[in-house]
Amino acid sequence: MADTQYDVIVIGSGPGGYVTAIRAAQLGFKTAIVEKSELGGVCLNWGCIPTKALLRSAEVYHNMQHASDYGLSANPSFDLQKIVQRSRKIAGQLSGGIKHLMKKNKVSVIAGFATLKAGNPAPTVSVEEQDYQAKHVILATGARARTIPPAGLESDGKFIWTAREAMVPDTMPKKLLVIGSGAIGMEFASFYNAFGADVTIVEMMDRILPVEDEEISAMARKSFEKRGMNIKTNTQVKTVKKNAKNVTATLASGDEIENIEFDRVILAIGIVGNVEDMGLEALGVKIDRSHITVDEFSFTGVSGLYAIGDVTTPPWLAHKASHEGIICIEKIAGGNPHPLNADAIPGCTYCHPQIASVGHTEAQAKAAGYDVKVGRFPYIGNGKAIALGEPEGLIKTVFDAKTGELLGAHMIGAEVTELIQGYTIAQNLETTEHELMETVFPHPTLSEMMHEAVLDAYDRTIHF
């Protein structure tokens, strides 16, 4: 007879769920985690990690194509199946790692789809017709790609892909349409562009990567267009019609309608929370447009029931889910954690060039009423960037002119996803421009640009 009494049951084993389960176990709770498919959730198996593996292949291939720039010669070619295999192997390896972490932390893994019914002190969790009781139940069920079936915007597994199909392609499409220019759309656009697909990106807003700073969006667009991508902003995909061997997409930009044929389409038009079929409505869980409404400590309002990560409020990012989960369980354990500060969560896009940011954009800061000081430093002014052969990019800082508070930082260029944490720490420690200026950055590194971008905000930049 399986054990059915727990202190904490976490539903979903993505980066929100498994991290929460480990922290719960560390805090002394008897913990179980329910997973309907692979441990690690979308992030490890069908999201963050496998796409990074694909993009690494794209990066190496790109460098091989430009070997002569470095005084080398190469005759590059690629095998798509092997690229995909490598990505899947890495996902498998990491999922196995989670299994090990669960075992090490004595977290019971319950395989199957969980449903909830009313219970005391927390809802009863049923998996495969077995009931489990816990004092606290934490929903970490994540999200999936948004689709719009009436317009033909849904995966058919053949011509029309969501991220899930797009990361295990059978052939390299000749003409590819990417709908949506957020992080997911731009990463796939980058990958397929690198291997020679003719990529068109359609975005409803007036710029790509609409959550990023406008200046960064503009630079990214220029860079992508230079690589041969076709970008259509202020454009909507009305319908996608399937033909025998391809699809016809109807694009509308203002009054202009155009019909274009594509081999494949990738849907990257956002996500929807996984809230269905679990009995949440009957329990009285508040759901706003497919995402669960929670308080600052992830409480749903239903006794003993919490929700974290993508199934709740944005930003929908793995690291936000993990951190939110830790705050939630520490609060349950009687700790005194600070609620998550949504303005201090960095975001990264692994297209080429990479993009990373944290905090307010310049426009957001102005809209919030700040008098701002803005600093900029271009990659072309940095020795390391030139030595790497990556002279394209920009680092931008936004300060509150009155207090010197670092309101935001925005970056585009090589390795910026690894650099952004420096500014995140600075924000979290509440440093002002003064401490950042006094900090010694090592030479020669890309990070020197972070220093210069601070100096520039106060008209003190040295190298440009």
Added chain:
Amino acid sequence: MPIEILMPALSPTMEEGTLSKWLVKEGDTVNSGDLLAEIETDKATMEIEAVEEGVIAKILVTGGTEGVKVNAPIALLLEDDEDASAVDNYTVGGAKTAPEAKAEPEVKAAPAPQTSPTPQAAAQPQHSVSGERIKASPLAKRLANEAGLELASISGSGPNGRIVKADIETAKSAPQPAPAPAPKAAAQATATTTELGMPLGGGAEYLTKFGVEAGSYDLIPLNGVQKVVARRLSASHENVPDFPLVIDCEIDNLLKMRKELNSQAPEGIKISVNDMLIRACALALKHVPECNASYTPDGIALHKHADVAVAVAIDGGLITPVVRGAENKGLSTISGEMKDLASRAKDRKLKPHEYQGGTFSISNLGMMGIREFGSIINEPHGMILSVGAGAPRPVVKDGALAVATLMTVTLTCDHRVVDGAMGAKWLQHFKRYTEQPITMML
């Protein structure tokens, strides 16, 4: 390098605390989450947990030591792979904290017998106060500076009590509740052992100055609660120009209604007279909102809710758990909350947010047979109600002598906030609720 285990700040106002008891001993292996020691703070006893794992190499502050400054090292922890010799050549926190930590046992040894009083013990805390590093983020320091706020007057909500931007913003938006009194009182206490005037500090020599011989009494060290009560109430006495208003209430109807309520109440609910008085106070505060107020140097703060602090006697002191938003709570809710708060208060298990703050207080000595009394205002409250015993007393009704159950209450008001007419108006409402208790059911 050994890890220093520091005295934690268990509440925002905590400056020092008593390390009551170690739950581990030197040589013990601890895992994160293990209970290490019990700390007695301002008003509660709490346990501290290990954050890191390792071996307790050295206990620096012995159990039972009082006045341990927040963030002073209390023990050293060695990580698993470290050699015990790492502790031998280890100096605690450098030059700054070492003398303080050493001074603690000295101060403790001082009280009773010492015949030649030295100012050393008295001078010590003052020195450490001025030299203490205040942890604050660079941004918080700059914001405090611009707003003209003293960092020392702000409590930090960051890790280890670090003052962060949010704390400055809170301090700026909440009108400063007179930052001066407490530190000023403390400074006086430590500084004065002069020939002239009252001896205000100095431990053992205190009574000697009054001509009471050392050795003719036993000295019981002050616990955290007693220290806070002494400091807060002395400050109140010094700062608040208060005056009393006294009124009699006939509570026969109230007693009758209580009896009826309890006879109909579900299992487990028993409404006390005090619960009814809490509700009456809350409703009167709602009726006369200008009395639900606090004096601040920048203006009079009118509170939006009636948070009623209820004085509860506990072993070795007094604590005032707060029934928040009492104007919106029914009798059974108030009763249940009070029962829980009072029982946990007696076990000293209240959390700081449960006994700090409040907008008004009530103290009831009726059950002890006290006919009437006055209380000292619990700053920053504008008023405190002292409730005497309800007892049959002769009254004149329609020109004839009759017997009624009378309860005398005294409302002590801070004249800076509540004047005589306002206080009287409040008492009229309170009296009406107690005499026609049906109106408080509305």
